[in-house]
Every structure is written in C-alpha cells, then in structure tokens.
Ligand code: ADP
C-alpha cells in the first residue's frame with residue numbers, strides 16, 4: 001500500500017507530546033513491512049527547508065491568497081518526508097502557542113496546511129490511503145469529500161483519522177469560516193458547526209472513512225459524556241467506524257540497554273546500571289545522593305489539567321511526609337509550574353523540579369526513578385508509563401484510557417502485575433495507591449524486584465499495532481471502492 005501520514009508534529013523534527021513519537025515510529029514500521037510510506041508536517045522554524053518540489057501552491061480559494069510550497073524532506077529509515085512551507089504561518093518559535101496562548105491565526109494555519117496536503121496528494125505523492133492525526137489535519141477528509149469529491153486523482157482516496165486527544169479539537173469563532181475560506185454550506189450541526197463555533201475535529205470525525213483512537217479503553221470512554229468533550233454524541237453515531245488501536249513504543253529510542261542519555265545502561269538480567277542512573281538523576285536535580293535506598297518518584301509531563309496535577313497538589317503535603325524524592329520535568333500551564341516550583345522551595349531536600357522541555361532529562365528520569373507517577377484525569381494512551389515499564393520504573397497510574405489498558409495491578413500473593421492503579425479521581429485514592437507502592441518498595445525487596453522485572457519483560461513494540469492499522473487501511477480502501485463508484489466521466493473531466 002501507498003500511505004500518506006498527515007500530522008502537525010513528528011520526531012525528530014518537531015515535538016510537543018506523544019503524537020510526535022507516534023508519527024516518528026509507526027510510519028517507519030509500516031515501511032519495514034513493505035509499504036510505501038510518506039509523512040507530511042508543516043515546516044516550522046527549526047526545520048531545514050529542503051528542495052521545493054511544488055514551489056507555488058495557491059491554497060486559499062475565495063480568501064486571501066497564500067502561496068505555500070511543498071518541500072522535500074528526504075527519505076529517512078525508508079519513510080519519505082514532505083514539509084508544507086509557508087513562513088508567515090509556520091516559521092515561528094512554538095508550534096501552536098505563544099506565551100501560553102493559542103496563535104490567533106491557528107484556523108488559517110491548519111486550513112492552509114490541509115489544502116497544501118491535498119495538492120501534495122494530487123501532484124507529488126498520490127497514496128492509496130491517507131492517515132490523518134488530530135484536529136490539525138482533520139480538514140483533509142472534509143475538503144476531499146467536499147470540494148475535491150470529483151477529482152480523479154484524490155476524490156476517492158479513503159481517510160483514516162486518529163484521535164490522539166479529544167481535549168484538543170481546533171475550535172474557533174464563526175468568523176474562521178471566512179478567515180480560513182471554509183465551505184459555508186458545511187456550517188451546520190452535522191458537519192463543522194459546534195455550538196455556534198467552527199470545530200475542525202468534528203469536521204474530520206464526520207467526513208473520515210474510519211476513526212481510531214490510541215487505546216481500546218479510550219475508544220469506549222470518548223463515547224460517554226464524561227470523556228466526550230461535547231463530541232460523544234457525534235462519535236456514538238459513528239461508533240461502527242471507530243476503534244481503539246494501542247500505540248507502540250520505538251525501542252530504538254526508549255530502551256535502557258542502549259539509551260545514550262543514561263549514565264549507565266542496564267537490562268532485566270543486570271540491573272546494576274539503574275543505581276548509577278538514580279545517582280546521576282539526583283545529582284542533576286541537586287538532591288542529596290547519599291542514601292540511594294530512598295525511592296525516587298518521577299514525573300515527565302506536559303503541565304495540563306488532563307494530567308491530574310490537581311490531585312498531586314491535594315496530596316503533596318501528606319505524600320511528602322514519607323522518606324522519598326520527587327523529581328518533575330514539565331512545562332505548560334503556569335499554575336502547575338508554580339505548584340512544582342513551590343514544592344521544590346518548601347521541600348528542597350526532597351523535591352527537584354525542572355520547568356523545561358528537555359528530552360535527555362526525560363530519559364534520565366525514566367532510567368533513574370523507582371516509580372513513575374501519572375494520575376491522569378484522562379489519558380488517550382500515554383507513552384511514558386509504557387517507557388517506564390521497559391526502564392524498570394514502576395508506574396503508579398489512574399485507571400483510565402491507555403493507562404488502564406497497559407498497566408496491570410500488582411498482586412503480591414501471585415507476584416503478577418506491573419504497577420499500581422487507582423480508579424476514583426480523588427486525592428485520597430491517589431494517596432492510598434502511592435502509599436501501597438511505597439509499602440511494597442520498602443518492606444518487600446523481593447516483591448519489588450519481581451514487579452520491576454515483570455514490567456521490563458513486557459513488549460509494546462509497534463509490530464502488533466502496525467498490523468492492525470494495515471488491516472484497517474485495507475478494509476477502508478475496500479469500503480470506499482464499494483460505497484462510492486467513480487463519478488460520471490463528464491464530472492471527472494470537469495474537475496480537471
Ligand atoms: P502527551 O502526548 O499527552 O503529552 P504521552 O505520554 O503520550 O503524553 O507523551 C508524552 C511525550 O512527550 C513523551 O515522549 C515524553 O517523554 C515527552 N515529554 C513530555 N513533556 C516533556 C518535557 N517537559 N521534556 C521532555 N519530554 C517531554
């Protein structure tokens with residue numbers, strides 16, 4: 001199959017979260033499995049432009065004319081990369097925000113991106129299936145099924161849309177219709193309209209041939225009002241086309257045996273290096289390194305309400321009465337940055353905080369911590385807890401979405417399980433779970449060793465999920481062929 005991935009971030013070019021890890025890994029695995037795969041993202045400031053393949057793509061019919069270009073990002077690990085280049089929109093420091101606020105022209109930016117992607121598909125790389133990710137590429141199926149429906153090159157290409165996080169939908173005031181030159185006739189409840197505003201993700205959900213999200217549990221959850229962020233109704237209407245496919249891990253990037261950012265490498269067979277990593281981690285945070293028996297609890301996260309920081313705030317004082325270290329790395333909402341800064345000030349010998357985006361340090365936290373904390377309010381998949389398993393760092397998580405699907409609760413009697421889970425989204429439930437983990441850690445070294453090794457043995461490599469995507473792509477191609485015969489010859493000629 002010929003597959004085009006469309007997204008807004010991708011390792012190693014641009015990253016704010018797990019989406020970039022997925023777009024960096026899944027295409028590679030599909031290419032290894034014999035498919036012809038390309039990825040297209042915007043060309044942000046730090047990305048080398050490469051050669052212009054389509055130098056002048058005019059991409060705003062009806063609105064102000066923007067002339068973008070499609071750049072050749074070359075081939076890496078068997079995957080071809082393309083960039084949509086339009087400096088006024090994408091040559092910026094941050095991907096989506098400035099000083100914590102969304103860019104005011106995000107509607108125009110990602111409408112232009114979607115239109116340029118369609119030109120790429122028409123004129124340079126015409127795939128059998130397009131795989132879009134999140135709201136930033138959700139207009140691709142809408143444009144394809146609408147203004148390009150009769151186009152002979154792309155009109156019948158099926159689109160799979162993966163929802164990585166329903167909390168981000170690309171919602172804009174109604175004037176975005178004009179600003180982004182969107183089809184006015186689609187501004188109604190069954191398409192782009194959402195409580196008087198324009199909702200890109202909703203448009204994608206309506207027009208994509210198939211929908212996926214990144215764990216089975218989250219695929220169920222988003223059909224309920226509690227987790228649906230207002231889109232549960234529309235998702236329920238499309239539930240036969242919605243399924244959960246769990247993310248995998250790129251173990252070439254995330255394995256303690258080969259990780260180049262760690263002070264020492266280690267494996268399940270020889271854990272000696274993990275202690276060195278712990279010492280190094282404490283030193284990075286300027287915490288005392290004399291007593292390496294005390295547990296280190298790690299946090300690496302976007303600082304967003306989704307991640308459960310209000311629970312941490314609620315229990316921090318009680319939790320920090322225990323003899324332990326807490327190290328946290330993250331950036332995001334100022335109130336959570338402040339929360340962690342204050343904890344570090346109040347408990348300077350116990351708490352280490354780095355308000356930054358720092359990939360090497362993220363790896364060091366995975367390697368050097370004993371436990372990894374993710375008390376998320378919701379979590380579509382979550383990658384850090386899966387990385388933690390491989391690093392012998394025991395996850396303490398809330399049983400939601402992908403966290404629930406990937407972590408099995410530890411049972412001391414049978415010695416089975418890989419972590420600690422709690423269900424109710426409350427401070428006391430989190431505290432009790434943490435204290436249970438601390439008890440096993442300090443009172444039963446044998447059980448803890450088993451727990452660590454159980455996790456390290458788990459295999460979440462991409463192969464299985466890549467196979468599921470393959471099947472879905474094939475099925476989607478078949479369905480579209482069956483559902484929509486080619487348009488009449490006359491309209492096909494007219495479209496060109
Ligand atoms: P999400 O995509 O919701 O942020 P995931 O757990 O899927 O959550 O993925 C987060 C990814 O981003 C992981 O690779 C994690 O290591 C990385 N990450 C998050 N915050 C930081 C940070 N401050 N510095 C470095 N890496 C980070």
Ligand code: GLC
Nearest residue numbers: 018019164214380381382383
């Ligand atoms: C999102 C989700 C996270 C998921 C990631 C990759 O950012 O918040 O749970 O792991 O996308 O799919």
